[in-house]
Amino acid sequence: MQTNTLQIRRARVMPDLHALETFMTVCEMGSMALAAQRMGVSQSAVSQMIKVLEGAYGVQLLDREVRPARTTRAGNILLEMGDSLLADARNISNRLRQSVRQDHAQLRLGCVDSFAATVGPSLIRALSGSARQLQLWSGLTPGLNTQLLARDLDLAVCTEVPSDPRVAQRVLFSEAWVAVLPRGVDCSALREAQDIKRQAQQLPLIRYTSRSVIGQQVERFLRHLGVEMPQRYAFDATDPLLSVVAAGLGWAISTPLCLWQSRAWLDQVQVVALPPSRLGQREFHLLYRDAQWSQTADEILRLTRTTLELELLPALRAAMPALSSDALIVSQPFPTA
Structure with a gap:
């Protein structure tokens, strides 16, 4: 035998x-x-x-x-x-x-819509300087995570990290929730959770739909503050949400990047900082599966940080002066060898 x-x-x-x-x-x-x-x-x-x-x-x-x-x-x-x-x-x-x-000559990058529409153009311009073919997808976080796990994407910028040990991630930056109200509405006192409750009694809250990650995150934020409001209007995208706010039909909770993506409405609404909270912000993560993309991830992190600090932050502060100093916090890049 x-x-x-x-x-x-x-x-x-x-x-x-x-x-x-x-x-x-x-x-x-x-x-x-x-x-x-x-x-x-x-x-x-x-x-x-x-x-x-x-x-x-x-x-x-x-x-x-x-x-x-x-x-x-x-x-x-x-x-x-x-x-x-x-x-x-x-x-x-x-x-x-x-x-x-x-493979490295061809880069397939997925981004959530708010990132693709704001940071995306400058990032594409910088990445195009290297000898690679760049394909950019935009969409919602759940779909991008699925594409990444199926290897249909090489890297993805998302606002949540999938619970999969195969996925590596870099934190790009975080941004705080802000209140968006119609012009003429008194918004001088939104410093405490009770202020948000009083605001909700005066105007209905215009929501993002619960199928979007941002909609789920806003609901967690409100529950954390102990604020409960009936749902009347909900939208997938920021443009229709702001149009309803501009019409005086309600107010909304959004983020600086989403508002900059739909900045055509900014002169018809007012943006106010919300009270700081443990769940008062959302993070952007750069995700990838294979270790071969770690250097590219570091490059994207560096380019994103440069774009935010030199281009986007000054524009946001000029357009929305009521933003708090921590409305957008840029992560430090990983040290390079």
């Missing part, structure tokens, strides 16, 4: 390419000593590699009874096949490296 098992194991053995290359070098140089000099290792290391190869195949490859050692019949057969085996292995290695280079 043990003999049969050993024969099956030997029949399935794969060639040790390093040991095979050592054997080929010994045959080429004519001795283990010369092969050791060429390979920059000790003669005993060469001898050990040959024994490993002989043990794997269950045959003797060198006749050590003579000096210098000569190939046996089995050794001659392996010598004839060795060149093509090593050439095939090198071809596989070259093709894999070429495939990785091609």
Whole structure:
């Protein structure tokens, strides 16, 4: 029984390419000593590699009874096949490296809509400076996470991280919730949760739909403050939400980035900071599955930080002067080697 098992194991053995290359070098140089000099290792290391190869195949490859050692019949057969085996292995290695280079030349990036419409243009401009083909998807976080896990995306910018250990993430930045009210409504006292409750009694809250991550996050924020309000209007996107607020039909909770995405409505509404809270903000995460994208992730983190600090933050503060100093907090980039 043990003999049969050993024969099956030997029949399935794969060639040790390093040991095979050592054997080929010994045959080429004519001795283990010369092969050791060429390979920059000790003669005993060469001898050990040959024994490993002989043990794997269950045959003797060198006749050590003579000096210098000569190939046996089995050794001659392996010598004839060795060149093509090593050439095939090198071809596989070259093709894999070429495939990785091609993958990095093509970048598939997914972004939530508010990021794609605000930071996206500057990020695309900066990434286009490198020799790569860039494809940009925009959408809701759940769909982008699904695409990332299915490898339809290389990286994704989302506002929630999937509970999957295969996904690595970088925190890009965070932004605080803000109140958006019609022009002319008194909004000088929205400093406490009770102020928000009183505001809700005067005007209905215009919501994001619960199928969107931002809608779910706003509801968690309100529950955290102990604020409960009946639902009357809900929208997937910020544009229709702001149009209803501008018409005086209600007020809303949104974020600086969403408002900048729909900035055509800003002169028809007023934006007010909300009281600070543990759940009073949302984070943007850069997600990826494969370690090969870690350097690209660091590059996107650096470019995003630069875009936010030099372009977006000044524009936000000019358009919405009531924003608090922590309305948008940029994460520090990872140190580069």
